[in-house]
Amino acid sequence: MNATLLARLRKELDHRRATTGLRRDLVVSGAQGPTLKVDGKTLVNLASNDYLGLAGAPEVVESARRALRDTGLGVAAGRVLSGTRAAHAQLEAEIAELVGTEDAILYTSCYDANLGVFDALLGPTDAVVSDALNHASLIDGIRLARARRHVFAHADLDDLERRLIGCADARHRLIVTDGVFSMDGDLAALPRLYELARRHDAALMVDDSHATGVLGTTGAGTSEHFRIDGRVDVLTGTLGKALGGAAGGFAAGPREVVETLRQASRPYIFTNALAPPLAAAALTAIRIARARPELRERLAANTAWLRGALHDLGYEVLPGEHPIIPVMLRGGSLARDMAVALRREGVLAFALSHPVVPTGGERIRLQVSAAHTAEQLELAAGAFARARALLADR
Incomplete structure (x- = not known):
């Protein structure tokens, strides 16, 4: 390989690692659905675009x-x-x-x-x-x-x-x-x-x-x-x-x-x-x-419930009606740390930070499905409630 090219790429990767960090693809198991397994643990899946729950139908x-x-x-x-x-x-x-x-x-x-x-x-x-x-x-x-x-x-x-x-x-x-x-x-x-x-x-x-x-x-x-x-x-x-x-x-x-x-x-x-x-x-x-219009009706109801629950917990949730729910956790690595804490609490969600979103616009992006049950959404809200301790320490 060309040494000059490799040296430049190595330097750029080192800079990215020190600033925004390097992404690592998470390996999950199981069919796409309201839950997935990570390292053998079943998590409520709020990180997919399976809005109607049809991926595993x-x-x-x-x-x-x-x-x-x-x-x-x-x-x-x-x-x-x-x-x-x-x-x-x-x-x-x-x-x-x-x-x-x-x-x-x-x-x-x-x-x-x-x-x-x-x-x-x-x-x-x-x-x-x-x-x-x-x-x-x-x-x-x-x-x-x-x-x-x-x-x-x-x-x-x-x-x-x-x-x-x-x-x-x-x-x-x-x-x-x-x-x-x-x-x-x-x-x-x-x-x-x-x-x-x-x-x-x-x-x-x-x-x-x-x-x-x-x-x-x-x-x-x-x-x-x-x-x-x-x-x-x-x-x-x-x-x-x-x-x-x-x-x-x-x-x-x-x-x-x-x-x-x-x-x-x-x-x-x-x-x-x-x-x-x-x-x-x-x-x-x-x-x-x-x-089956009831799938969209259930999706809308699930979205409204989770948006309301997060708002009641004191989180900054961008307004809207779509099942994409941005939970704003502005500044530094707060969103990334929150994603780790949520995973420990049984919820799969990912943080978005620069350059995907502007600096100061860091967030957890949740994506709701019609396939989510009331119990799974309640578990997710509970995970966010318990993770508030992380916010209090920042």
């Missing part, structure tokens, strides 16, 4: 098992070669029906979808105007595109309008936002964003990864939640959270948008198709999510 697992038997593990080919199976076309049709668009296209992840949208749809005379707190996949996709890039302050629609006016000479202007922002759990103001897009003849793109299956009466996402169905030009989302929790992502919208992505989106063209067992599992999860 017997019907979802069985559909994957049947597809594995019938089609094998993978296809060893892209969609444009011999990779397309009936499950792919069925899943795309069901996604479009769920989110209320004319068509949808599958990717192996929503990260890939966001990497592939911008360069396929936009050129150098176009402009993208993106929320400052958008997901890393949107940021990376925008960087790969030839379009001009503009960033507006998070949720500041006056700043957005100024930037739209500033790039009025562009052929197309595309406003880009998360539907739900994953660090704070806040929702984009879609009605006002749509109104701005219409006023300035701009297109609107929403990454609804944390909303699909979760928000709206049928789980269609933030557009349905705000009752503005059909007014988003490009919608991306994931199958790896509420819709089965495995893998896969999608882009949805008008037929012309989706057909253009099929012809020109590089992550769609130049990679293997989604494994058919995963497509079959996601298809089943979507059908369950649409047929």
Whole structure:
């Protein structure tokens, strides 16, 4: 290996270790669900995106098992070669029906979808105007595109309008936002964003990864939640959270948008198709999510209960209604120490600190599931109550 490269990497790792620390992936056991095992100890799992509790649902697992038997593990080919199976076309049709668009296209992840949208749809005379707190996949996709890039302050629609006016000479202007922002759990103001897009003849793109299956009466996402169905030009989302929790992502919208992505989106063209067992599992999860609104009702009730319990304990909880619950523990290593204390008390939760969130915005991010029982949520609240001793000593 090149000694100069290794020396630089070693120095940078040493600096990271001394400042923010090095991440170590936690090895857990058991199927994804309301509990997981760590080192043989069962913990209440508040650290996954399995919002509807479908990752381990017997019907979802069985559909994957049947597809594995019938089609094998993978296809060893892209969609444009011999990779397309009936499950792919069925899943795309069901996604479009769920989110209320004319068509949808599958990717192996929503990260890939966001990497592939911008360069396929936009050129150098176009402009993208993106929320400052958008997901890393949107940021990376925008960087790969030839379009001009503009960033507006998070949720500041006056700043957005100024930037739209500033790039009025562009052929197309595309406003880009998360539907739900994953660090704070806040929702984009879609009605006002749509109104701005219409006023300035701009297109609107929403990454609804944390909303699909979760928000709206049928789980269609933030557009349905705000009752503005059909007014988003490009919608991306994931199958790896509420819709089965495995893998896969999608882009949805008008037929012309989706057909253009099929012809020109590089992550769609130049990679293997989604494994058919995963497509079959996601298809089943979507059908369950649409047929069982009580899952979203239970999720909302669980979220409201835990938010209230933490607030009553005196914790600073960012306001909201989404099952992402940020518990703010500002300063130094407090959030990381709290995560360790919670694990000792039977709760799996993770701390977020710089550079994932700004310095001073350190927190524990909890993620609630419809599968959590009242007893598990009470255990979690009790763990936070006992961990207050840690705060008192700081």
